[in-house]
Amino acid sequence: xxxxxxxxxxxxxxxxxxxxxxxxxxxxxxxxxxxxxxxxxxxxxxxxxxxxxxxxxxxxxxxxxxxxxxxxxxxxxxxxxxxxxxxxxxxxxxxxxxxxxxxxxxx
Amino acid sequence: xxxxxxxxxxxxxxxxxxxxxxxxxxxxxxxxxxxxxxxxxxxxxxxxxxxxxxxxxxxxxxxxxxxxxxxxxxxxxxxxxxxxxxxxxxxxxxxxxxxxxxxxxxxxxxxxxxxxxxx
Numbered sequence: 001x002x003x004x005x006x007x008x009x010x011x012x013x014x015x016x017x018x019x020x021x022x023x024x025x026x027x028x029x030x031x032x033x034x035x036x037x038x039x040x041x042x043x044x045x046x047x048x049x050x051x052x053x054x055x056x057x058x059x060x061x062x063x064x065x066x067x068x069x070x071x072x073x074x075x076x077x078x079x080x081x082x083x084x085x086x087x088x089x090x091x092x093x094x095x096x097x098x099x100x101x102x103x104x105x106x107x
Numbered sequence: 108x109x110x111x112x113x114x115x116x117x118x119x120x121x122x123x124x125x126x127x128x129x130x131x132x133x134x135x136x137x138x139x140x141x142x143x144x145x146x147x148x149x150x151x152x153x154x155x156x157x158x159x160x161x162x163x164x165x166x167x168x169x170x171x172x173x174x175x176x177x178x179x180x181x182x183x184x185x186x187x188x189x190x191x192x193x194x195x196x197x198x199x200x201x202x203x204x205x206x207x208x209x210x211x212x213x214x215x216x217x218x219x220x221x222x223x224x225x226x
Contacts, residue, residue: 001170034212043203043216044154055214087154091211095169096156 002026002090006099012107017078021102023088025069032092035064035073038101039084047086048073078104109134111204111217119198119224125191129204129217136185137162142207145178145189147200148219159207160187194224 003026013019023033031051036044046055048064051071061076075082083106088099115127129143136143144159158168160178168176172191180187191198201221205213 032211036213043205043219044213045216046212046214049210049212089154089156089212094167095171096211098154098156100153 001095002029002093002097004088004090004097004099006086006088006102008102009100010103010105012105013078014107015078015080019075019078019104021073021086021088021104023071023073023099025071025090025092028069029090029092031066032090033064033066033071034089034091035062036087036089037082037084038087044087109206109215111206111215113202113204113217113220115220115222117220117222119194119222120226121195121224122193125189125194125198125202125222125224127189127202127204127220127222129187129189131185131187131206136180136187137182140209142167142209143180143187144205144207144213146203146205146213147198148203149197149200157189157191157202196224198222199224 005024007022033051035048038044047058047062051066052064063074065072083104085101085103087101110132112130119125142159142161145157148154158178160166160180175192177190201219203219204217206215
C-alpha cells in the first residue's frame, strides 16, 4: 500500500495568514493526489485534484503543488471558515489511501 | 443536484454483518463516467477507503477488508450497497458513500451514517 504522511498534524494560525500543509507519498504517485476539507460532523469536501487543479466552486485562495513525492496545500489568506481538518488522498493505485489529517486551529 | 444518502442500522452486534445502502438521486448510477465508493471514518480518526463499484458490477476492495466486504449495485433502484461481515468494535465508524470519477477522487459524498458495533 502507498503510505501518505501528512505534516503537521496540527497547525495554529491566524486569520489572514498564509499556511502550507504537506503530504508525502511513500512511492511515486505521479500527480494523482487530492486534497479534502472536512468540517466537524460533515462529509469531506473535495478541494484539489490532480495535485494542483482546483475543484469547481472552491475559492482561489486554495492551491496545490507538487515536487516529486511531496505535495503541498496552500491557503493564501486564511478565512474564519478555513479552520478545520484537511486530508490528502492518493489515487495512483489501489488501495486508495488517505493521509492522517491536519487540523488547522486558530492561534 | 446529485445527492447520495446512506441508510441502514445504526447498531450492529459483534460477529454479525453490517449492511448499508446508498441511494443516489439527481443522477444515474449507470453513468459510464463514474464509480461509486464506500469510505469509513472511526470516531476521531482518519478516512479509510473500503471499496468501489462500477455500474456493471466490477468491484475493487481494500485488501485490509477484502475478506469481509461485499459491495453490490442495483441499477434499477439507483442504489449500491455495502456488506461487512464478522464485525467487531473496531468497525465502529461513520460510513460514507461517495461518487468517484474514473480518475479516483471522491467528488460527491453522502452525509455519512454512524454504525456502532456493540452487544
